[in-house]
Amino acid sequence: MESSLTSQPVPFSQTAFRECLGRAERLLLMLDYDGTLAPFVADRDQAFPYEGVLPRLRALQAASPCRLVVVTGRTVSDMPRLLSLDPLPEIWGCHGWERRLLDGRTSSPALPAGWRAALDQAAAVSDFDLPPDRVERKPFTVAVHWRGLDENLVRRCEPLVRQNFEVLAAASGLELHDFDGGLELRCPGRTKGTVVTELLAEEADALPLYLGDDLTDEDAFAALGDGGVGILVRGQVRASAARWWLRPPEQLYECLDLLVEWCHGREIDA
């Protein structure tokens, strides 16, 4: 995905965003979690949302013309502790391999034995002097996290882990992906883009919006097509398939406030 990106999103404009919302009947609001709703921290178990995010999400959850969906690389079971929303919104975890519906039912496909064995082997990279908490074995992926680690340790371990993952990927058919702050070996066939495609099929009449920060979100931005709105949420702009770029958290609040405002307007009209 990364190499095919040539254009930069334009800075977020409240006026243009309002105009875009003006044509919508319903919203399908898809949100990445880490780096988008929550700032990065060295301890990923402590990655809670920016303080102004939850009240705005609660307002959007309560609004009938908006379907709120979280799309994350984390496993679904991570989310209730981090995202204190009651009820929890619909969540797609592990890059689309897990789905938790609004009523709490969770589904995921069976993991082929060959992929399971390769993931187990990948999780053993902690042999390379990496602290065990830096190697995260998720149901459909293994992620190694560098953030906050000693730079010398990262310099030593990164090539070893990458080489090890490349060998496992070649032998098993798993895929290797870089993300902001780490490296991940994943089961192939599903991405945040396939999630967007499936949700679009369920919500043909809604305006789809996707907010994300990382390379894994590029599949989602691309899957939106011309009719959707991708918003890159990031301290600094980069090449992306997103239409707009905004800086969290202040501009993220502005964006969510406009969505809340739009929902209230729709409910009054109705």
Ligand SMILES: [Mg+2]
């Ligand atoms: Mg992210």
